[in-house]
Amino acid sequence: MADPMKIRAQMKGDSAEIRVLMSHPMETGQRKDNAGNVVPAHFIQSITVDVGGKRVIQGQTGPAISRNPVFGFKVKGAKAGDKVVINWVDNKGDKRTDEATIS
Amino acid sequence: MDALRRTLIKGAGATGAIAAAMAAGVLKPSQVLAAEYNRTAFEAKDVAGALKGVGAGSTTESKDIVIRAPDIAENGAVVPVDVVSNIPNTISLAVLVDKNPAPLTSAFDFANGAVAEMALRVKMGQTSMVEAIAKTSDGKYFIAKKEVKVTVGGCGG
Amino acid sequence: MKTQKITLFCAAALLAAGFARAGDYRSQAIALIKQDFHPRGIATADRIHEEGLQAVCNRTSDNPPAAIAERLQKDQFDAIKWPSDGKFMGGDWKKGEKIAQSGQGMAWNNKPGQENGGSCYNCHQIGPKETSFGTLGPSLYQFGKVRGYGEDIQKYVWGKIWNAKATNLCSQMPRMGHSGTLTEKQIKDLVALLLDPNSPVNKE
Amino acid sequence: MKKRIGALVAAAAMSASFAVLAQQPAKKPAAKAQAKAAQKAPDATTADFEKFRDVLEEDNPAELFEAKGEELWKAKRGPNNVSLAESCDMGRGVGVLKGAYVQLPRYFADVDAVMDAERRIAHCMVKYQGFKAEDLAKKPFSSGNYTPELVSLTTYVAGHSRKMKIAIPQKHPKEKETYQIGKEIFAYRAGPWDFSCSTCHGEDGKRIRTQNLPNLSTPEGAIRAFQGWPGYRMTGGVMHTLQWRMNDCFRQQRFPEPNYVSPSITALLSYMGVNANGQVYKGPGIKR
Structure with missing residues (x-):
């Protein structure tokens, strides 16, 4: 259902820089459409990042994260070739998991 | 509930050490997974409520938390915010926008080498303080703030 | 009001004749605009037609000869509606x-x-x-x-x-x-x- | 904790004093400083915007639309079940996208007309895939969670000209003519507010509110307008193309609405694009 994420993971010095772009409306539940109807809240609530099979980051988000979210993280001890797996789940139960390899 | 949580965390590949780190994190362990979204914190209408919601009863101001955000945002819908905590043993970071209808934007736990640093983009309804909260492994909370101005752009329609 | 309109029209016509040589692409452009724009909501189709003063400015790169400018400017000035109670101040x-x-x-x-x-x-x-x-x-x-x-x-x-x-x-x-x-x-x-x-x- | 309370009290005192300034005759020095700040602000604002523009461009949601466009470009679609990749010539040969966007608008012999990128893609969708032109024009712009296929496709096509020099041809007589017509439309004042494109985009160094207005009649200004489109617009969080930009300019110009992918828009894009020739296109961007 949901569109794929774009994940960039690169070694910079001794740590991996992970940048992720997610395709999501992040509706606050307060916006009105052109017809004046309130657009129901629809936003990512939970995000996890695994590197090399280990959970390194997990978090929760609210509707104040911008539409089509962008996140950047840094992980020490990772190495080129490690697999990065990112997962999100939203308030409607939609989810998406994508992966990339650290270069 | 506890059994289920253990299973889920195990299923996600967590070791005992991570589980411990998470337990100490900004998010109460019972609120870590999507099914257990921290509604109290994210739906709080003011900063005090949001802080209480993430378990931060009292906070100490710290210059070791660096917030990088524009002085004046080009567009309140997309305000880039970078937060770095140079406080040793920071295990969690949360970002709040004071004047948003619900101030808490996000809270992240870091483990297994993840640095207490994150970049994100937040919505801001008006000129406001952006606050970053860092939690250390010994359960202390630190705070830093930066004002970001939001102006009218375009043709002001 | 009627006289003004006529004045404007004549001035525009005069100018159009005087500047016709440079107007080949111009007339093509106007033809294209008329073909390509459709009315929407309160923005009615007549809005794409140059009104007298606009035509004068368009044809002279906003720099009409002084004599014409003076006359047209006077027409514009004479058409200003001043406050009905005679008072400029008193607003909020x-x-x-x-x-x-x-x-x-x-x-x-x-x-x-x-x-x-x-x-x-x-x-x-x-x-x-x-x-x-x-x-x-x-x-x-x-x-x-x-x-x-x-x-x-x-x-x-x-x-x-x-x-x-x-x-x-x-x-x-x-x-x-x-x-x-x-x-x-x-x-x-x-x-x-x-x-x-x-x-x-x-x-x- | 104590420190924090102190800061809060100070802040409260400050905001109170601002409120006083707004209501009562103020003391001279404070008011002067305020006035000075008001006058100085724009330059500082612009500088601050530019500092963070790079940050925003580095991770640009436009990439998500480029990815979607790639899927659409390669898939066999429409009543004729044909892909654009195997049928559409964007000016560099069928299916060739490298450098196509920075050479558009250009003359196409098959239609004996000059076309811009979006108009050409629309043409291919109608001619080869069998889509109906009326359907493409029904809701051609992004809004809310809706992104027209043509927008993603245009973003994908534009992505293939990243870091390439703009080189819009002016060899064919129709290409030259289109440029000249565009120049005329650019200067055409009409409507209730007497606006033309050049009212806002004909002078250097001007702003609407805090938005800088490029002077499109100069190479420096034209590249600033060409640059960043198709663009991810922070307002609304949607992807837009130059076709939308032109449309919304005419709305603000208080004109009637231009038809989607019409020759008038091609002419304006020719004028702007040719003026930007020789400059480097950065690829799909991010806009306010």
Whole structure:
């Protein structure tokens, strides 16, 4: 259902820089459409990042994260070739998991 | 509930050490997974409520938390915010926008080498303080703030 | 009114004849515009036709010969509607500020009958608090303080807002009263914004 | 904790004093400083915007639309079940996208007309895939969660000209003519507010509110307008193309609405694009 994420993971010095772009409306539940109807809240609530099979980051988000979210993280001890797996789940139960390899 | 949580965390590949780190994190362990979204914190209408919601009863101001955000945002819908905590043993970071209808934007736990640093983009309804909260492994909370101005752009329609 | 229209028309026709040589692409452009634009909402099809004064400015790169400019400018000036009670002042600068802030009005997404704004901040600096202002027009900050508050200035401001083309024929500024964008009352509030000594514009 | 309370009290005192300034005759020095700040603000604002523009461009949601466009470009679609990749010539040969976007608008012999990128893609969708032109024009712009296929496709096509020089041809007589017509449309004043494109985009160094207005009649200004489109617009969080940019300019110009992918828009894009020739296109961007 949901569109794929774009994940960039690169070694910079001794740590991996992970940048992720997610395709999501992040509706606050307060916006009105052109017809004046309130657009129901629809936003990512939970995000996890695994590197090399280990959970390194997990978090929760609210509707104040911008539409089509962008996140950047840094992980020490990772190495080129490690697999990065990112997962999100939203308030409607939609989810998406994508992966990339650290270069 | 506890059994289920253990299973889920195990299923996600967590070791005992991570589980411990998470337990100490900004998010109460019972609120870590999507099914257990921290509604109290994210739906709080003011900063005090949001802080209480993430378990931060009292906070100490710290210059070791660096917030990088524009002085004046080009567009309140997309305000880039970078937060770095140079406080040793920071295990969690949360970002709040004071004047948003619900101030808490996000809270992240870091483990297994993840640095207490994150970049994100937040919505801001008006000129406001952006606050970053860092939690250390010994359960202390630190705070830093930066004002970001939001102006009218375009043709002001 | 009728005489004015005729004057305008003749001037435009004269000019059109005089500048026809440069107008080949121009006439192609106009033909294309007529073919490619459709009415939407309050933005009716007639809006794409040049009205007399617009035609003169279009054909002369906003620089019509002085003799013509003078005459047309006088026509514009004579058509200004002055305040019906004879008073330029007495408006509410707070309402004026709101009108100056609003960029709504006259576009295809605006509803018929809705209150229009003046879009003033789009182009002018006005009050000291608003830092998000445009620079297409001159700064109006401290307008009265610098230029005085006398009746001559009041009349000038009223006329400028009603029809900027009455003092500068091919001015970039919309004719806010002439075009029916702002009402007499709204213009009075804007005059107050610029000339009320208590307006933040003039308060030191 | 104590420190924090102190700061809060100070802040409260400050905001109170601002409120006083707004209501009562103020003391001279404070008001002067405020006025000065108001006058100085724009340059500082612009500088601050530019500092963070790079940050925003580095991770640009436009990439998500490029990815979607790639899928659409390669898939066999429409009543004729044909892909654009195997049928559409964007000016560099069928299916060739490298450098196509920075050479558009250009003359196409098959239609004996000059076309811009979006108009050409629309043409291919109609001619080869069998889509109906009326359907493409029904809701051609992004809004809310809706992104027209043509927008993603245009973003994908534009992505293939990243870091390439703009080189819009002016050899064919129709290309030259289109440029000249565009120049005329650019200067055409009409409507209730007497606006033309050049009212806002004909002078250097001007702004609407805090938005800088490029002077499109100069190479420096034209590249600033060409640059960043198709663009992810922060307002609304949607992807837009130059076709939308032109449309919304005419709305603000208080004109009637231009038809989607019409020759008038091609002419304006020719004028702007040719003026930007020789400059480097950065690829799909991010806009306010």
